[in-house]
Amino acid sequence: MHRTRIRIAEDALDANTTIANANWVDFERAGVQVVNLMSAPGSGKTTLLERVLPALPLRAGVLEGDVQGAIDAGRLAALHIPVVQVNTDPGFGGECHLDANMVRSALPELDLGAIDLLMIENVGNLVCPAEFRVGEDARAMICSVTEGEDKPLKYPLMFRACELVVINKVDLLPHLEFDLERLQYNVDAVNPEATQIVLSARSGEGVEAFGEWLTAIPERAAAAA
Amino acid sequence: MHRTRIRIAEDALDANTTIANANWVDFERAGVQVVNLMSAPGSGKTTLLERVLPALPLRAGVLEGDVQGAIDAGRLAALHIPVVQVNTDPGFGGECHLDANMVRSALPELDLGAIDLLMIENVGNLVCPAEFRVGEDARAMICSVTEGEDKPLKYPLMFRACELVVINKVDLLPHLEFDLERLQYNVDAVNPEATQIVLSARSGEGVEAFGEWLTAIPERAAAAA
Numbered sequence: 001m002h003r004t005r006i007r008i009a010e011d012a013l014d015a016n017t018t019i020a021n022a023n024w025v026d027f028e029r030a031g032v033q034v035v036n037l038m039s040a041p042g043s044g045k046t047t048l049l050e051r052v053l054p055a056l057p058l059r060a061g062v063l064e065g066d067v068q069g070a071i072d073a074g075r076l077a078a079l080h081i082p083v084v085q086v087n088t089d090p091g092f093g094g095e096c097h098l099d100a101n102m103v104r105s106a107l108p109e110l111d112l113g114a115i116d117l118l119m120i121e122n123v124g125n126l127v128c129p130a131e132f133r134v135g136e137d138a139r140a141m142i143c144s145v146t147e148g149e150d151k152p153l154k155y156p157l158m159f160r161a162c163e164l165v166v167i168n169k170v171d172l173l174p175h176l177e178f179d180l181e182r183l184q185y186n187v188d189a190v191n192p193e194a195t196q197i198v199l200s201a202r203s204g205e206g207v208e209a210f211g212e213w214l215t216a217i218p219e220r221a222a223a224a225a
Numbered sequence: 226m227h228r229t230r231i232r233i234a235e236d237a238l239d240a241n242t243t244i245a246n247a248n249w250v251d252f253e254r255a256g257v258q259v260v261n262l263m264s265a266p267g268s269g270k271t272t273l274l275e276r277v278l279p280a281l282p283l284r285a286g287v288l289e290g291d292v293q294g295a296i297d298a299g300r301l302a303a304l305h306i307p308v309v310q311v312n313t314d315p316g317f318g319g320e321c322h323l324d325a326n327m328v329r330s331a332l333p334e335l336d337l338g339a340i341d342l343l344m345i346e347n348v349g350n351l352v353c354p355a356e357f358r359v360g361e362d363a364r365a366m367i368c369s370v371t372e373g374e375d376k377p378l379k380y381p382l383m384f385r386a387c388e389l390v391v392i393n394k395v396d397l398l399p400h401l402e403f404d405l406e407r408l409q410y411n412v413d414a415v416n417p418e419a420t421q422i423v424l425s426a427r428s429g430e431g432v433e434a435f436g437e438w439l440t441a442i443p444e445r446a447a448a449a450a
Contacts, residue, residue: 040266041351041380042372067352067382071375094382096321096352124379125350126266127292127321146371146394147267150296154349155266157292169371175400177427202402 016132019100023107023135030112033217034120036098036134038158039142040151041124044168046072048142048201049119052211053081058218061115063106065123067094072121084109088123097128100135117214126155130162138217140164143187145178152186159190164197164213171200241357244325248332248360255337258442259345261323261359263383264367265376266349269393271297273367273426274344277436278306283443286340288331290323290348297346309334313348322353325360342439351380355387363442365389368412370403377411384415389422389438396425 027034039045053060053076061082064073073085084106088095095102103120110118120136122129130139141162143151146169152159159165165187173180180198187196197213199206252259264270278285278301286307289298298310309331313320320327328345335343345361347354355364366387368376371394377384384390390412398405405423412421422438424431 040349041376042265042369066379068380069378071378094352096350123352124265125321125352127348127350128353144267144371146369146397151266153294153296154291155293172371172397172400175397 013131016100019104020133020135023100023104024137026107027112027118027135027137032112032115032118033138034118034134034136035214035217036120036122036129036136036139037142038122038126038129038139038162039124040126040144040147043124043142043144043147044201045121045124045142046075048166048168048199048207048210049081049121050075050079051201051204051207052214053119054079055207056117056211057215058116059114060117060119060214061110063103063110063118063120065098065102065121067096067123082111082115096123096125097132098122098134099132103134116218126151126158130158130160138163140166140213142166142168143183144169145173145176145180145183149179149183149186152183152190156190159187159194162191162194164195165191166210167196167198168201170198170205171203238356241325244329245358245360248325248329249362251332252337252343252360252362257337257340257343258363259343259359259361260439260442261345261347261354261361261364262367263347263351263354263364263387264349265351265369265372268349268367268369268372269426270346270349270367271300273391273393273424273432273435274306274346275300275304276426276429276432277439278344279304280432281342281436282440283341284339285342285344285439286335288328288335288343288345290327290346292320292348307336307340321348321350322357323347323359324357328359341443351376351383355383355385363388365391365438367391367393368408369394370398370401370405370408374404374408374411377408377415381415384412384419387416387419389420390416391435392421392423393426395423395430396428 064085070085073083076083139162289310295310298308301308364387422434
């Protein structure tokens with residue numbers, strides 16, 4: 001009998017990558033660009049989507065990931081944005097992230113022919129979502145200025161995983177002891193390649209730049225092909 | 226050969242519970258009361274500890290849990306509070322929570338004879354930390370008013386796991402569209418037993434009530450024994 005070494009963690013990630021690739025092929029075939037949007041709880045993912053999606057020159061849909069409930073899906077559906085809800089609570093105590101297979105299980109519910117852009121709103125968490133590709137073309141995260149300047153240094157994997165870092169809630173800056181330049185310096189220290197967009201989803205300031213970034217994803221994909 | 230059914234998830238939690246109980250016995254023997262403090266990233270755990278611990282009529286120490294770095298430990302050590310740092314990044318991509326064995330591995334570094342109260346500052350995350358007891362006497366969480374009123378409904382396990390829910394950053398209420406009563410109603414809906422304390426770690430408003438809650442833990446333990 002020969003000895004076999006089983007590496008569980010790598011196998012689990014390998015399976016995820018296989019399914020993520022299958023998702024990506026399906027999205028690509030349908031001509032849908034996909035963004036995996038991540039952040040800590042309460043950073044303003046849904047508020048930003050409410051603000052930006054209706055104004056886009058693209059047909060956008062949303063896949064909502066939550067441990068429980070469909071509060072955010074309801075907010076977006078009220079704006080006539082197509083939304084599919086994925087709840088992670090059947091997992092071990094409620095999964096703290098979306099993985100590729102959860103997204104795959106939602107594919108039959110998504111009318112990919114009716115959209116050009118799919119925003120995947122991940123579970124609010126700065127750790128595990130960064131470890132699981134789900135078939136996206138780009139990864140974006142939101143960091144709100146109420147969370148402190150140190151977050152890139154404490155959760156570097158998340159900041160490194162993303163092509164775009166949105167800095168949200170800048171309308172609150174006059175009321176905080178917060179050094180925006182220090183946050184931007186810290187983002188740059190862990191991920192110098194990342195695009196940074198400073199905005200307020202509440203006031204609308206800077207949201208146009210996020211809309212332009214989303215609109216340019218198909219152009220970037222075409223240029224890369 | 227009879228058939229055996231292995232339930233991996235429960236086994237993993239059983240092992241954690243066994244080690245958590247061993248930790249609890251060690252803390253109890255040393256006369257140290259232990260609080261597991263949890264929240265989303267950037268809710269103000271460290272700022273609240275900076276504010277409350279030096280004013281307590283107890284000798285308090287802190288076990289700092291972070292994926293990477295020792296920023297918060299440095300802030301507390303500057304106030305002459307004994308601090309031990311646990312980094313979770315050797316785990317699979319950086320563990321998103323502290324478990325009982327991580328806390329156990331820190332015990333040799335903790336001078337339990339020199340403290341009456343140990344605050345365990347967990348990794349910033351509203352999902353997984355709630356699933357892992359670490360040997361604590363009480364569990365407390367912080368929810369900041371910048372995170373929205375819906376968090377108890379989206380992360381019910383965390384709110385249910387805690388004896389105390391601290392509502393932080395109320396100094397920002399004048400600048401937010403936020404319904405404090407609605408948040409308190411939602412906390413009450415998922416955990417009617419929880420004590421709620423409304424405060425601002427930054428202004429100091431309400432922090433005294435949190436200090437009184439911490440001071441009363443040994444009294445409650447004595448009354449229950």
